[in-house]
Structure formats: structure tokens, C-alpha cells
Amino acid sequence: MELKNLFSAQTSFFDVDLQTREEVIDFLAAKLAEENIINNQKAFVTAIKKREAQGSTGIGDGIAIPHALDKSVNQTCVAFASLKNPVDWDSLDGKPTKLVFMIMTNGKNGEEHLSVLGDLSTYLMKEENQKVLMKAKKITDLEKVFGAPKKEEKKLKAGQHYDVVGITACPTGIAHTYMSAEKLVEVAGKMGLTVKVETQGRRGTENQLTAEDIENAKVRIIAIDKQIDGMGRFNGFDVIKTNTKDVIYNAETLIEGFKKGEKVTKIQGEANGGSESGGNFSLKQFADIKGNLLGGVSKMLPFVVAGGIILGIGFLIDFAAGNADAGGDYGTVNWVAGWFSGLGKVAMGAMVPILAAYIAYSIIGPQGLMPGFVAGVLANGDGMVYGSQKTGWGNLWGRVLPEGLPFSSGFIGAMVGAYLAALIVFGWSKAFSKVSKGWMGVRDIVFVPVLSLLGIGTAMFAINIPLGYVMYGIQEGLTLLSTPSKTGGVNLLILVGALIGFMMCVDMGGPINKIAYTLGTMTVGGTLVNGLGTETVIMAAAMAGGMIPPLGIAVCTLLFKKVWSVEDRDAAKANWLMGACFISEGAIPFMVKDPKRVALSAMAGGFVTGLIVGAFTITLAAPHGGVFVFPLLESKAAMFSGNKGLAVGMGVALYILAIAIGTFTMALILGFWKLADENKAKSESKAIEEIATKKTKKVKEIKEASKVAA
Template structure:
């Protein structure tokens, strides 16, 4: 079935906003029988838009989503002569493509994205769409450039002739999988008539460059940066092969492509995967938006740097010996600060750990709930006797009975405990991975397991993760004989970095960190009254401070890793901490949803739309539902969020609420101890924060009105 048909083309699209426009486009899928539930599909598209607006420079909008309500991969095109605001900073969108993919049809979806982004970089394609007079003409134009039966990655692709439009927008953070789109078979010579670059010591010599592009969502900017770099390289008389680490999976650059490269360009907002492949190459390292807007300058910088290295072999040798696998070599973007990199490393570890937390924590919580039903009040303690190594009936592998509720509780407990056993090793391993790439995994995971075994907790995981990453990066940067280089990644680096990191932790760092964790745990267990209130307020305030950022994640990690030792009456403080953390993280989105409902005129239309979605996000313990509000008004929103979340955290802790599940929000209320107090504390914090937000915004709107303005009087 074709991606687009004449019935899926709207040449006179008119709508008050992007949501209404998306609905108009989606309705064509109902007419063509490609959706089973248009409302469900629109909800999926809106959820994607809440992550980041899909407007692109040059008057383009590409709303998209995978959805269970879509039956066939589909494109819908709309042309809005007057333009519709789609979130791009350079103005409204006039050309809108709605991409609809089945939930299980990611392959087709991902084929469309890079091809569409590439085509939209071509001014002639955009002009043809603007000039089209019939729906059939649009279908023909699109099918010529975007189809599902073209060769996939690794095939030479034509280079757009138009220069890329300037871009001002930037992507928001969200993890994505890599893909590849490049000129694998490109000739070494520059195309005839190409302009030669002026470089130090290079003259008109044609070079071969390689590049890696990525953005947090892995869709638009990833591919547009790749196409802009290809265009800029061709116009400068050079060749380039680009690896796009986007959302469609990855075919990495071949070893031969990298070996014959004169320089590499990293235009990325995510850590470049397997960065060590490019060790020893002159490197330009910038954010992805510069890859779109400043591609000619990046090519010129890469060529200049290559010329300098060629003219000064000693400089190249010294740089190769000091190769920094995490930060790259050569010309690095000065805008990326050390604090930003540390945050990226920490967040990488936490993001890989969270699925283990969710799977293990919910299974353990369900286990305790079933155990209490099957065995009474002591069930939550008795179920902890089950394992895979226990003797007799407590060995669940030997004693499991499908008809026994106790057996199911024990099974959930054993599986959940196994998942929880990986928390600290995964946290450590992927912090090291973010720093040193693949060489950091072995020392990070092994040393993280040692830290967990010694009782050093998440502090030990943080320590081993950073140590392992820097040690692995240091060893990987050694200049070694060519005969040894081949075994460095699989033998030398993991052997030495694991020995150094684990040995250092066991002999020197492990005991002090374990003592610190034991002291912290003992102090928490002894907290009561005012000190418990203070702890709850601190944890709640941290959850409300940056709404999914590093401070929020530190508090969340503190709460979830405490669950790994929870299970007896003596560690009930850990369960209270988890309850305070979850409640604090739910306040901001719920409070902003309430504020937009009570005083909608204080908020823009997009914020009111976000407010409606924030009800569900907040109820589900997704703090990020408040990010759109914080981005638009950070001071007022963050200040009020900290106050409201701190109040909720303190009340939850004081009320003795306990929670064994690491996630879920209101959906895990049955798993809480004293859940009514949880609801009361949450309601108080939400009302307080909403009142503060409304008060601050009201004062701000009055201050913005000049004296005598009738709106000021009305306010």
C-alpha cells in the first residue's frame, strides 16, 4: 500500500493552531481506513509533541507518532498558506507532513524519517510542493523522494543542491538509537568543478571526511545535519561519509572509511557511540544544531585542522597519544562545559538503571501484596526467605505450584530481587560507558558489583562508575605498537582497567564508602519527629527542583536503591523515603494542571493544552510533565515547585507512609502503607504550589501592564 494517496493531501489547510491542524490531517486517515481510533492516534501524536515541538526551520512541521491505532505506514500532507505555529523559532509552518506508523511497524516508520528530512532540505522539493495545484501532483512529488522500497543504509545517496536553512531551535533530551546514512561508495576525488577549500598547507587538495550526527529525538536534526554536511563538503570540493546515530538503528562507518579519513566532524547532542574508533583523527566537536546551520564552517574547520596536522606530524602524534575517547580530539566545542559532561555521564547511568528499578520494584511490591493476602501480616517478611539457593520448600525452583498464591508471591520476589541486584552494577557500568564508551563497561559493571557486595550502595556505584570510566579512557589512549592495537579493546583495556578500578575500590575506597553508607542508613533509621520532616522536605524539594534533571534523579536514585535492602521491619525508613520521593515528584505536573484549570488566562494556549495532559502525567509520577511550563517561566515555576514538593515530602514522611514500588503514582496506591495520608499530603502540596504559581504569574502580568491599561484594572 502506498505511503500517501490523493485523499491524504490537504492543499488548503486552515486551522487556529497545530493541534487543530493535526486533527484535520489525521481525519484523512479515517477516510482512507488507515486508523482504527483517530482519538488514540492524536493522543500519541500529542504526547510526542509534548516532548519537543516538531517544527523545523524553513516553514516545516513534521508531527509524527507510532500508534496502535494505525494499520498502515502513512504520510499525510497539508499546505497552510497563512502558516501555523509549529514551535520553530524562525516562524510558522506552511508545509506539514503527518507521519503515522503502526506501533509494531517501526522499520517502515524509520525508513520514512531520514528520507523525508533529506528531501525537505532541498529547496526545489519545497518549492514544488508550494506550487502544486492538485493532490495527485503532491503524491507524485512525495513518492519520487520518499518511499519504502529504496535501498536502505549503506547505499550512495544524492546530495541536495540547496544550502541548508539556518536553524535556531534545539532538541530536548530523550534517548535514541543510532542509524547510518552515508556515501559508502563515494569516490576519493572531489566532484568536478567543486570549490576548493582554503586550508593551512592544503591548497586545493581534496580531502575525505567522516562525520557523526545525533540529536536527542534522533529524527529531524540528525538527518538534516547529515545532509547539510554532505552538501557543504561537496560544494567545498571534498567528500564525506556520515553516520547518523538517530532513531532508526545504526550501521556504523566501516573501518576502511575511518582509516582513509583526513578528519572527523561530530555534530551531536548525545554521546557519540564507540567514539574510540576515531582515535587519532583531527576532530571538530559541536552540537547538532551547528551541523544544520553552520555546515560550511564546520567543513572548513575540519579541513584546516587536517592541514595543520599534516604539516606538523609531531602535533598529530602527541594528540593521538592523548586521545580522549569521551570528549574527542582536536577542536572541541567550548560551549560544552565540564559540569554539562558530568551531568550527561550521570544521567546515562541513571537512564539505563531505571528499567531495572521499574521491573524489579514492581515485582517485589506485588510479591509483598500477594504474600500478605496468602500469609497474613507477616507475609512480607516470610516471603523474603524464598530464593533459588534456599533449602527445602523455600527453593522456589523446586517448590513452585501454579495453584499456590504463596508460590506466585515467592516467584515475583525472586525475579524482582534478581533485577534489583543489577541496580548498582548497571549504574556504575553505564556511567563508565558514557565516559569511555565500550571500554568502560567491563570495569564499571564488575566494580559496581563489588561495590554492591561490599554494601557501598549507590555511592559506591557512582564512585566505581567514574573511576572505571576515567581509567578505561586513560588506558585506551595509550600509544601502543600496531601489533598490540588489535587486542587492546578486547584484552588489554578491560583487563587493566578492571584490575585497577576494582583493586583500588577493594583495598582503599570501599571501606570508607561502606562506612559512610552504614552511618547514613543508621542515621535515617533513627530519624523521627522534626528530623524526619526535614528529610522528607529535602527529598521532596529535590524532586521538584529540576523536574527530571540531575538533582531530581539523585533523589530518585537514593529512594530506589534503598528498596534493595527493604523487606524487614527494621528498614521501614527506606520505604518512607521512597514514598516521600514519589509524592514529591508528582506535585509539579498536578499543580500546574490545576493552575491552568483554575486561571487559564494566565497561561498560553499550548500551556493550557499541556496542562490537560499533565493531569495524567502527574498522577503517573512523571515529573517531566511540568517541563514545558518550567522552560517558559523557569523562576516562578521552579520556585513554587520546590515549596510545594517539599511540603508534600515532609507530610508524607511525618505521616509514616511506606511504599515498596519505585514507580506508578496513584496506580500503586494499594501497595502503600497509610495511602490516605499519601493522598492528603499530595493534595496539600499541589494546592500550595498551584496557589503560588497563580499568585506569582498574576503579579507578573500586572507588573507588565502599563498604568491606566484597562487590562491591568481588570486583572
């Protein structure tokens, strides 16, 4: 469908008097519901606001493009509103928004959502289109802009080459990718220059640059917000490397600057896979510790979650088969249980290597995957290089070392090893950065991988044992906290549980939450153990704490209806299921609106829940699943020892109690806090009214007195 056909008189509004971004969204959603373009106004508004919470859709120049792909949409459409008074939209350029284009699709037609967003962004980048739209008063004004045919790219004559070439790419691969490309084309055209821009977006690589295009260009601009494919094509050439936002607002300055040598760098040692290595590498990527660690954790989670749940099924089968007292063989006695347990263990065994591989990948790109993965395998204490064998293919490294050393450094060794792997790859890429083009393929496929493998092997041989002692110390600390006889009869796991529950509620899916959750998964995966079987209290506390924010909000909207809007109460209904499934992110939209009260009340609830979990030493053998993995809970408190059935039953009951208490703790704190603030606001408003009334009365008295005196 052509872009102009997505606009209509029924969904286009001119000079609307609205004051805030929320009012604009609600206004357009209401109109769309009236026209039956959407079938669920509340769900649609939630989808729009969820996208806004991820990052503002204000693209600058007074324009915003809120968008949603949601089942509530009956037909693809673009709603338009020009605002009488521009509103704040947190736009890229910091300027208020006057024109709002709201895109809605339901996802049934493949990449339609991306296509509409990309095409609309392209039209909106043209200065002449912006001028027309700012003055638009009727639907025909919109049709005039979006019905105009796109200008065909000028064909070069034989022997002619492009003056300007570029690549654009943004993280989502949608709006900014195509906006920056269009701006570069528009500005270069006005300057009388021929131009070709390659886009690497969600639609794939389009308008791909050839080696001849790059070699003969007078200006080369790479505007990217992420790693891209094909950077090796620019090796040996001068470029300006910047971001998409810079091109959108400063394209002409960049083109002129290239001619003067401003901000120009020579690309060296880049791999075609998009590795940010070589002479143009920035140490800033090493400094982004949080981003690199989260990059590894996000790739590791599917292995942990799927493997943990499958392993849990194996435990359940053995429990049902009457093998609950099998000790260390629990989960393997029944052959069906063993099948599931084996599959789960294989997946979870890859957890640490995958973590290391993708931390290295986040830092250095594809070349970091192999040495990062090997670093993780070695940190895990692989039996081929470490163990107790004297001959054969086991313990090949351990034979040259004294017996009794800790050969497994776990996730600590994996994280350190990943950074070392990235540094080694960078070093060798730098060393080979000046090889001729004919040798670049051999460099990337043979030289750098082989030397990087030798480098990370040597590094891990040197650091694995020292870091193994660190890991050993952590495990001994856990053992101490888990052993009342060593702490004067006090079970200090209660403090660990409280801290983990608290951390899970601090940022709800952010880095602090992920640290707590990762520690829990390490106990399930067997890379963080105390030898007493109680270390998975950390996992139990993490899951229980993560369930509190969405459940607490859901309960609060029931207990304190008057302090919540109808829209919030409806949105909170989904939190019952999200909380039950251990999806903390269900609370994020509420925290975005009210960060202080929601976050602090959630932390209090998470702390109380973790405290109870730790107090009764409740363990959990699965890293995810919410209520669906409750049968794997077990209380290892002394009062329930000796009876497996009782330990499991009480573990489930006490766990539910802990979550219920934490949920109501959050709900009550949040509800009374909102109620108190609301009453305070009413009191202040009443006081202001009284003061205003008194002033009015006083002025009236003065006027009357003046008349009498006259």
C-alpha cells in the same frame, strides 16, 4: 509509498496568515480533522506539542518539520503550510519559519515514521528545492520537488577513490543524521568532489565506509552528536570532528578548512565499539556530572522498579498468610512469598553495580562497563571480598583488614568508583594509543580490560572503607532524625519528608527530582538504612510528592475552569491516571506553557505532602507503582505500634490524606494565581482602553476648537 503521494491539495495551504507556532499547529490539526486524516484533534495536537517540548523541530533555513506518531492518525500524511508572515519556531539557526511540513503516522507500518522524516529532510536540504518551495503557490509545485528522482551516486571508476568521506549521527538518529549527510553530499558535488557519507541513524548503519574509503580520502569529516560505532577505523588518520549542525550550515567551510589543516585532529586510540577514549578523548565528558549520573540512574531504574514491585508482592503474600509479625523474616516465611521476595532481591541487588557500570559507560563508552560494574559490586560490600568468614571463599579482602570496619560504601562508592573506572580506562587507552593496527584488537579485548580490572580493584580497596565511613555517617544521621528520644522527643523525619516532597516537584523528572527519587530507591534496596526500619519514609515521601503535579493540575482544571482553555482541560484528563500511577511527567506540558506558576504551586503541594508523610512516619517498601502498591504502606508512628494491621491501615489512610491535601494545596494556589493574573490583565486592558478613549476625546476637542478659532 513515495514521498510525493503523501501530499494532497486538501492538506496543503499557501500564504496562510498565522502569527505563532501554536496557531500553525492548531490550524493544520483542524484541517486534518475535517479531512478525517486524524480522528482526535485534541490528542493529535497534544502529541505534536509534546514532541515540540522535547526540542524544536525547526531545522533552519526557514523550515520546520513538526511530527507525531499517534493512534489518532488514520492515515500517513504530510500537511504543508507556507506562511504569509514567518513565525518564531526556536529554529537551529535562530531564523523564523516560513515553510511547515507536518508529518503524521500511527506506527502500524514499522519504521514508516522514520523513513518519511528522513526522506523529507533529505529533499529539504537541497538549496534548489528550498527556492522552489519558498515560491510554491499550488500542489503541483510540491509534487515537482518531491516527485523528482533522487540523484544516483556517481560510480567510481576502477582504481578511483572518494575525495570526501564522512559519518553523520544525531541522538534521535532521524532528521539531523540524514540532513547533515545530504548537505555534505550536495556541497561536495558542487565543488566537483566525489563523496561517500555513512549514516548511523534509526535505520541502522547505511552506506558504510570501508577501510579503503577512509585511507584514500582527501577529506574526512565526522559529524556526530553522540557516540558511534566504528571510530577505530579512523585511528591514525586526520579528521575534522564536529556536530551535525555545523555540517548543515558550514559544509563548504569545513571541506575547504580540511585542505588548509583547520580544525583537523589525528584520531588515536579509538575503539571500534564507539568508546570516546584515547588521544582524542575530551575531558568535557567527565565534567558533565549531571548527564553521567542520569545516564546511570536511567539504566538502574528498571532493576529498582521491577525488583521492588516483585519484592512487594512477596511482602503482601506473607501479610495475607498471617505472617505480618515475622520481624526480619517478613516476606520469606511463606514459601510462595519467599519465591517472589528472592526474585525481587536479586534484581534490586544489581541496582548499585548497574548504576556504577552505566555512569562509567556514559563517560568512557563500552570499555567502562566492566570496571564500572565491578566497582559497584565492591562498593556494595560483596561477601566474597568482605564479610566475617575466616576461611574459604568469603571475606578474601577483609581478612587483611581490622574487624569492625564499614566495608560497604553503597551508592556513594559506586558513583566515585564509576568515575575512577572511566579514568583508569582512559589512562590505559591513552598508554596503548600508538600500538600498530594488528594489536588493536588484543588491546581492546585483553590489555585494557585486564589492566582496568586490576586498577579499579586497587582503587576500590583503597577508597571503599573511607567512603564506607561517609555512608555510615549518613545512616547514623538518618537514625538520629528517626529517633525522637535523641532529638528531645521530636521526630525530625518530618523535615526529611518535606524536603523530599519538595524536591520531587522542582523539575518533574529532571535531575533534582531524580536525586530525591534515587535516595528513596536506595532505602528500599537496603543500601541506605538507619537500623530502625523507618528509612523508607524517604521513598514514601518521594512517591507522594511525585504524584502531586499531575493530580494538582487535574483538580485545578475542575475547580477553576474559566482560567483554562478547553484544550488544556481535555489534556488534563489524562493526568488523573498518570498521577495515580506516579508518573510526574504528565505535568510537563503544562509547566512548559506556564513554568513559574505550575512549578511553584507544585513545590508547595509537594512540601505539604512530604511534611505529613514524615510526621506520621509512613514507610513504603516499593519504589514505584502509585496506587497499586498502597497496600505496602505502613505508619510506624508510636501511636500505631504493636498492631500491624492498624499500622498498615492507618498508613494507607494517612498517605491518601497527605496526597489529597497536597493536591488541593497546589490546585488552589495555581488556580487563584491564574485567576488573579487574568483579572489584572483585564484591569490593565480596561485602563488602556480608557486612556485611549480619553486621548481620542481630547484630540477631537482640540480639532473642534481649532475649527472655531479659524
